Amino acid sequence: MTCDQTKALFADYWSRSLSGTNEAALEVHLAGCEACRGELDRLGRLWRELELLPAFEDAVEPGPKLRPRFYETLSAYRQGLESAPAPKLPPGPRLASLWPRRVAWQVALSCALLLMGIGIGFAVRSAPAESRGSEVAQLHAEVNNMRQLVALSLLQQQSASERLRGVSFAYRVEPSDSEVLAALLETVNHDPNVNVRLAAVDALHPFAASPAAREAVIQALPRQTTPLVQVALIDLLVDLKEKEAEPELRRLAGMASDPGVRQRAQWALEKLQ
Amino acid sequence: MKKLICLGFGLAALACAQEPQRLTLPFRDPSMPKKLNVELMLGSITVKGYDGNDAIIEYTGRSIRPSGRGGDAPPGMHRIGGSGGLEVTEEANTIRIRNGSFISRGDLVIQVPVQTSVTVKTMSGQNLTVDNIAGEIEANNFNGQVTVTNASGSVVAHSMNGKVTVSLNKVAPDKNMSFSTMNGDVDVTLPADTKANLRMRADDGDIFTDFDVNMGPPAAPQVQEEKDKSGRPRTRARISGAEQGTINGGGPEMQFTTFNGRILIHKK
Numbered sequence: 001m002t003c004d005q006t007k008a009l010f011a012d013y014w015s016r017s018l019s020g021t022n023e024a025a026l027e028v029h030l031a032g033c034e035a036c037r038g039e040l041d042r043l044g045r046l047w048r049e050l051e052l053l054p055a056f057e058d059a060v061e062p063g064p065k066l067r068p069r070f071y072e073t074l075s076a077y078r079q080g081l082e083s084a085p086a087p088k089l090p091p092g093p094r095l096a097s098l099w100p101r102r103v104a105w106q107v108a109l110s111c112a113l114l115l116m117g118i119g120i121g122f123a124v125r126s127a128p129a130e131s132r133g134s135e136v137a138q139l140h141a142e143v144n145n146m147r148q149l150v151a152l153s154l155l156q157q158q159s160a161s162e163r164l165r166g167v168s169f170a171y172r173v174e175p176s177d178s179e180v181l182a183a184l185l186e187t188v189n190h191d192p193n194v195n196v197r198l199a200a201v202d203a204l205h206p207f208a209a210s211p212a213a214r215e216a217v218i219q220a221l222p223r224q225t226t227p228l229v230q231v232a233l234i235d236l237l238v239d240l241k242e243k244e245a246e247p248e249l250r251r252l253a254g255m256a257s258d259p260g261v262r263q264r265a266q267w268a269l270e271k272l273q
Numbered sequence: 274m275k276k277l278i279c280l281g282f283g284l285a286a287l288a289c290a291q292e293p294q295r296l297t298l299p300f301r302d303p304s305m306p307k308k309l310n311v312e313l314m315l316g317s318i319t320v321k322g323y324d325g326n327d328a329i330i331e332y333t334g335r336s337i338r339p340s341g342r343g344g345d346a347p348p349g350m351h352r353i354g355g356s357g358g359l360e361v362t363e364e365a366n367t368i369r370i371r372n373g374s375f376i377s378r379g380d381l382v383i384q385v386p387v388q389t390s391v392t393v394k395t396m397s398g399q400n401l402t403v404d405n406i407a408g409e410i411e412a413n414n415f416n417g418q419v420t421v422t423n424a425s426g427s428v429v430a431h432s433m434n435g436k437v438t439v440s441l442n443k444v445a446p447d448k449n450m451s452f453s454t455m456n457g458d459v460d461v462t463l464p465a466d467t468k469a470n471l472r473m474r475a476d477d478g479d480i481f482t483d484f485d486v487n488m489g490p491p492a493a494p495q496v497q498e499e500k501d502k503s504g505r506p507r508t509r510a511r512i513s514g515a516e517q518g519t520i521n522g523g524g525p526e527m528q529f530t531t532f533n534g535r536i537l538i539h540k541k
Binding site: 193220 | 368447528
């Protein structure tokens with residue numbers, strides 16, 4: 001197993017959905033590869049941090065075991081409190097004697113303390129602002145990295161429904177991500193399920209700025225035999241105003257087996273004029 | 274670890290038009306996820322979920338010649354064989370069914386446990402029907418309709434030249450679904466409390482539903498500056514693209530696509 005193959009399994013590993021053989025292969029590789037072990041560990045920490053972020057899908061219902069476990073913890077804590085020695089009373093009278101008797105002095109002291117607090121707050125806040133900005137950027141990059149991993153690993157699944165989920169994850173990565181683009185193009189050209197290919201064509205829209213993507217869409221057209229996917233690709237090319245596609249569209253307008261596709265190609269040629 | 278058994282059964286030699294051939298094949302490990310994978314060139318397929326652990330396969334071979342062109346039995350005779358046949362394999366809890374020969378044709382009825390994931394594909398099946406399945410369903414028919422009823426998992430269905438009808442009693446959470454056809458209606462019935470993000474596209478037809486759909490903001494119109502034939506500048510704007518909306522607050526994505534038909538989304 002190569003490092004790249006191993007990395008594709010990380011997301012499954014942390015979501016505990018790895019099959020037995022894959023897990024064994026992963027562990028064999030990890031035993032011999034320091035870099036991957038570090039990476040896996042780092043991703044695990046990130047994965048746990050991600051869990052703390054507000055969920056973008058449905059919130060998870062607490063399991064039935066949560067309630068009894070909570071009460072167990074609570075009663076254990078109470079027992080601990082009872083057996084511990086009683087805390088010493090605070091030295092109330094001595095502190096109270098420092099507090100001025102007169103209302104005016106009380107107000108003045110309160111204001112002074114408030115101003116001091118605000119001052120300290122500003123001093124503390126202005127210092128690490130810069131480093132926090134870079135932390136956010138780093139976290140942003142790592143989230144993107146994680147989404148990329150999830151999209152790539154879902155696109156490899158056997159179940160069509162899971163691969164569709166992979167395609168919808170592809171919408172959430174940066175459109176400059178060339179690995180996800182390559183995986184989407186692979187799906188458009190080779191996925192055995194029509195519906196998955198169709199969804200992948202739609203997901204290519206955000207990647208349209210890349211010349212490589214436009215080129216690949218034109219090349220995908222002659223490989224495709226399913227009319228519905230052909231139509232989706234033709235529409236994509238029209239949306240991209242891709243004039244380079246003309247010869248390919250002309251061929252489809254004349255030779256496509258489906259009349260709907262021939263019409264669509266003819267329509268596209270007029271639009272791109 | 275993987276064991277393979279291969280059963281080629283010479284149904285053709287025995288198949289008689291009235292009497293279906295029957296084969297019962299167990300899944301190797303009933304506690305593990307079960308899969309059924311069927312690919313036929315010709316013939317119709319029915320998959321039904323039932324309360325049991327085995328796959329029960331019934332196959333009726335038919336003449337490859339259509340009626341009136343040599344396919345009919347001469348007076349006083351009946352068909353006992355000829356072309357046809359089926360190959361069934363079981364490997365790692367996946368049962369695979371393929372046509373024995375490229376042009377054979379027949380009607381296939383398969384009963385599997387309700388909790389089975391089903392992948393069915395046929396090139397020119399009249400009908401492709403899947404009923405009472407709680408696993409993942411993937412159905413693909415080239416020249417005929419796809420009908421899925423009483424499903425309670427997830428469905429990904431496509432027909433090229435037929436209607437796609439899907440009815441779900443329950444929707445598995447976090448499963449993406451997709452329904453598409455080139456030339457036909459997409460007719461989907463969902464439980465009233467289904468949470469989903471809908472992406473709908475009907476190029477040459479309308480979209481109907483009795484759900485309260487929260488439609489997303491319409492896609493920004495595409496404005497194009499261009500010149501007409503005599504060189505005068507003109508502006509052309511197009512408002513279109515996939516329409517999006519959510520039901521019951523949104524959830525996993527469901528995609529509905531038809532080129533020459535309508536989209537109907539019913540509330541159960």
